Amino acid sequence: MSTPRSTSxxxxxxxxxxxxxxxxxxxxxxxxxxxxxxFGIVIAFKDYNLYRGILESKWVGFKWFELFFQSPDFFSILKNTFLLGFYKLIFGFPAPIILALLLNEVRNSFLxxxxxxxxxxxxFISNVIVAGIITMFLSPRIGLVNNLLDLIGLERINFMVESSWFRTIYVSSDIWQHLGWGxxxxxxxLSAVDPQQYEAARIDGANRWKQTLHITLPGIAPAIMVILILDIGRVLEIGFEKVFLLATPVVYSKADxxxxxxxxxGLSEGRFSYATAIDLFMGIISFxxxxxxxxxxRRVSGNSLW
Incomplete structure (x- = not known):
């Protein structure tokens, strides 16, 4: 005989x-x-052999983690990854909020x-196409940016081989690419904010700025906090495609x-266990x-994912 719970x-x-x-x-x-x-993360603790398979490969414990921590590249690539993700968070996170607030003030529906x-x-544009657009716009000979610099009497810059420009190029292009989607x-x-609050604020003499500060921002604060938490968790998860397409060995000091x-x-050298250990380490840090x-x-604002 079925119980009421199972029937429900x-x-x-x-x-x-x-x-x-x-x-x-x-x-x-x-x-x-x-x-x-x-299940594949188990090879981070094994000396993975392609012919033996995952189960038959020899256990080596934390060998690959220790090798990564002792690598001369460890601090360099960790610093590059963190700074690129940090700049993307600092400059990229507020951009869609600002655009949404500006669009919320626009009364012309067509505009x-x-x-x-x-x-x-x-x-919706592929990263391959985005990288191509960036490369053409920043070309030292025919690029639009360098033509404008030349027009105002400034020296042309070969942006793609100047390591000091890589982070600026990546972060600004990422903001342009994902601004509208965010x-x-x-x-x-914003559509969920009660319009009666704006009417009451106008009756009390509040201008547009005060309405934004005291009604609009508090109204979307839960959404802002949820997106911020998720973005912080993705600080170290910088997209591979665009960095790989834009970076050259000349700018590896900032781009690697x-x-x-x-x-x-992992793929070029075939060190699958070593690569898996690195990726697992970064996943733990992101977690x-x-x-x-x-x-x-949760403690500061009362908003959280769980």
Whole structure:
């Protein structure tokens, strides 16, 4: 005889069967491509041999972690990865919030939709194309930027071989590429703010700035904190593609990060265990970051992921 709880579960399953069917591809994607490969991290503790396989390879404990910590490249690539992620967080995180607040003040619906469309289109452009655009715009001979510098009487700069410019190029291009997409989240949060609060504020004599400060920002604060926590957890997860496409050996002093280093030692040199150990180490650091950010946010603002 079925219990009331099990009957309720079956009834809910029948009621939501079409929603669950729509969710199924997403569930399968994460199970196959995110959770199933987790077993592979065991090779970080083995001397992995391609012919013996994972189970038959020899255990070596923390050998590869120690080798990475003692590597002369350790502090260099860790510093490059952290600084690139930190600059991206500092300059990239506020950008969509500012754009969303500005668009929220626009009363012309056509202009608002036009700016939204133009700003989020770059998100759908491949990183290969973005890297090509950057390279052409910054070309020392025919690039638009250098032509403008030449026009105002300044010396041309070969940006792509100047290591001091790499972080600026990467962060600014990343902001341009993802600014509009991030704005969508905050515009959705803004739509949930009660319009009656603005009416009451106007009656009390509050100007646009005070309305933004005391109504708009508090209204989207939960969304801001959630995105901030997730972004802090991704500080060290700098995208491989764009860095790999933009970087050259000449600028490796500033451009060589964890993902490009793992690519070289893991795929190019075939040191799979060493590369897995590095990636696992960075995953643990990112996990600590997101736990810390979530705990601080919960204590300070009362908003958190869990």
């Amino acid at each position: 579960w079956v009834r809910n399953l029948k009621r939501d069967k079409y929603l669950l069917l729509l969710f199924l591809p997403c569930l399968l994607y994460y199970l196959i491509f995110k959770y199933a490969p987790i 608002k939709r036009f700016v939204q469309t133009v700003s989020y289109l770059p998100h 704005t969508i989240i905050y515009l959705a949060a 990060i964890i993902s490009t280093y793992v690519y070289r030692v 600590i970051f997101i736990l810390s950010a979530n705990g601080i946010s």
